[in-house]
Amino acid sequence: MTVTTPIRQIQLQPGSVVTISGISWQAFEAILQEMGEKRSTRLAYFQGTLELMSPLPQHERAIVIISDLVKLLLRRQKRPWESLRSTTFKQQGIAGIEPDDCFYIQNYQAVIGKDRLDLTVDPPPDLAIESDLTSKTEVEAYLALKVPELWVYGAGTLTINVLRGNEYVETPTSLTFPDLPIAEMIPKVIERAKKIGTSPALLEVEDWLDQQARL
Numbered sequence: 001m002t003v004t005t006p007i008r009q010i011q012l013q014p015g016s017v018v019t020i021s022g023i024s025w026q027a028f029e030a031i032l033q034e035m036g037e038k039r040s041t042r043l044a045y046f047q048g049t050l051e052l053m054s055p056l057p058q059h060e061r062a063i064v065i066i067s068d069l070v071k072l073l074l075r076r077q078k079r080p081w082e083s084l085r086s087t088t089f090k091q092q093g094i095a096g097i098e099p100d101d102c103f104y105i106q107n108y109q110a111v112i113g114k115d116r117l118d119l120t121v122d123p124p125p126d127l128a129i130e131s132d133l134t135s136k137t138e139v140e141a142y143l144a145l146k147v148p149e150l151w152v153y154g155a156g157t158l159t160i161n162v163l164r165g166n167e168y169v170e171t172p173t174s175l176t177f178p179d180l181p182i183a184e185m186i187p188k189v190i191e192r193a194k195k196i197g198t199s200p201a202l203l204e205v206e207d208w209l210d211q212q213a214r215l
Contacts, residue, residue, distance in 0.1 A: 012054035023050040025093045045096040046140040059131035063100040082108045095144035099128040149175045158186045
C-alpha cells in the first residue's frame with residue numbers, strides 16, 4: 001500500500017496499537033528513518049504487517065523493575081552483560097522488532113561498543129523482555145530473529161518462552177537463570193516495589209539471595 005499520511009503524524013494514546021498491512025520492507029525502513037530514534041512509539045514488523053504501539057506508564061515501570069532485577073542477579077552471579085534496551089532488531093526483508101528491553105549475556109562480547117547491529121552477522125539478544133505482549137506480529141518477529149528466550153509480563157504474571165525449533169514453548173524455568181524461581185520472583189518484586197519502592201524491593205531480593213547462599 002501507499003502511505004500518504006506521514007507515520008510521525010499518527011497520534012497514539014498510551015496503551016493503543018495501530019496495525020497497518022501491506023507495508024513493504026522498503027517502506028518499513030523509510031518509516032524507521034522518518035520517525036527517528038527519539039520517540040515513545042515502538043514498532044514491530046513481520047512480512048508486510050506493521051504495528052505501532054504506545055506503552056502505558058505502568059508497563060514502563062514494570063519493565064524498569066524487571067531490568068533492574070536482571071542486572072542485580074547478573075551482578076550477583078558475576079556474569080557480564082550488555083543491555084541494548086529498545087534497539088531496533090531486523091531480519092532483512094522479513095522482520096523488525098523493538099523490545100521493551102533486551103540483554104546480551106552469553107554473547108555480550110559480540111556487541112560491545114556497537115551502535116548498530118546486523119543480525120546477518122551479529123547474534124540476536126539472549127533475552128528479550130516485553131510487557132503485555134499480545135500481538136502475533138511481535139511474536140512472529142521474535143521467532144524470525146531467533147531470540148532464544150522471551151519474557152512477557154502482564155496482569156501480574158511473568159511468562160517465560162524458550163525457543164524450541166521454530167516456535168516458542170512456555171516453560172517454568174528460565175534459560176538465563178535456571179536455578180532461580182524467576183516466574184514467581186518477578187511478579188512478587190513488582191508488587192513489593194508498588195508498596196515500598198523499587199530500591200527497597202531490590203534490597204529485599206539481595207537479602208533473600210544472601211540467606212539462600214548461607215543455606
